[in-house]
Every structure is written in structure tokens, then in C-alpha cells.
Amino acid sequence: MQMFHLAVKRLSGNSLNKIANVKAGFTPAFTMIELIFVIVVIGILSAIAIPKLAASRDDAVLVKGKSQVAAIRSGIAMQKSKRLLEGKTPFIPRTLDANGSTDELFHGGDYGNILEYGLPNSAKDGNWKKISTADPAPVIIEYKFYLEGTSVEFDYNSTSGTFDCIDHTEQNCQDLTK
Secondary structure: OHHHHHHHHHHHHHHHHHHHHHHOOOOOOOOHHHHHHHHHHHHHHHHHHHHHHHHHHHHHHHHHHHHHHHHHHHHHHHHHHHHHHHOOOOOOOOOOOOOOOOOEEOOOEOOEOOOOOOEEEOOOOOOEEEOOOOOOOOOEEEEEEEEOOEEEEEEEEOOOOEEEEOOOOOHHHHHHHO
């Protein structure tokens, strides 16, 4: 019982001190050393986190490009198989998108859609841009994929049905096609 009275005395004493400090014009606040410590910890955390976030964005754009290259190749193979099963020649799609289209790529080609939803025709990071449209049925159609401020050139060969990057010595080309 005596312990209980001591605890109540201490608690009421602390409460009285707080009330007295507020009446005297003092407000409870953090000390300068506590504020500096918090600022240093935040600075260290941001120095570690910001570069990792920038790297993860570049990785995401690379993965997006890899998946789009795989989807385009798969769409070409699907169109080829579909025409083969239907007994239509030539089997290989001549174009991958509508020749006059400037909005969407890999959609609305002469034998159907390579991708169910077209990709924007834009020179921004993570997007594709159609470079050449020489005539209604060109043998080679050139595209560029923009990655990390540079572009990776791809060719579609309508004779062989291949879609591949031009310079296999370039690191971004290797990353996008492996």
C-alpha cells in the first residue's frame, strides 16, 4: 500500500511540475540536439534511398522494353501461324502497324494486330518511335526504343519475319533482347 502512495505522489508531483512550467510560460519542446539528430538521420536515409529509387525506375523501363520486345515477337509469330493455318500466303506479316498511323505502333497491320493494344509512337523514355516507312510494303521497317536518354534501333524484316535490334554490341540492345 505504501508503494501505491509513493507512485501517486511521484505522478502528482510530475503533473504539478508540468502545470507550474506551463503557468510560468514554459512550453514543452524538443531540445536542439534532438532536432539535429533527427535531421542527420533523415539526411542519411535520403542519401541512401534516392539513388536506389532512380535506379529502380531505369530498371522498370528496361523490363518494360524487354516485355514489349517479347510481345512484339510473339505477335509476329502468332500472325505467321494464323496465316499458315488459314492457308494464306505470304505467311509473314508485311507491316507491323498501319502505314499511315502516327499514333499507335504494332496495331492495325496489313494482316491484323501484332499487339492487342498499340503502343504510343513517341520519342520519350520507355516508348517506341517508328523511323522508316519507305513504301507501302517495305522489306525493312525501322523502330527505335528510347531507354535512359538513348535510343536502341530495331529492324523488322518482312521477308524473314524477324524483329531484332541492329547493334548487338551495344549493352542496351543486349539487355532488351536477352
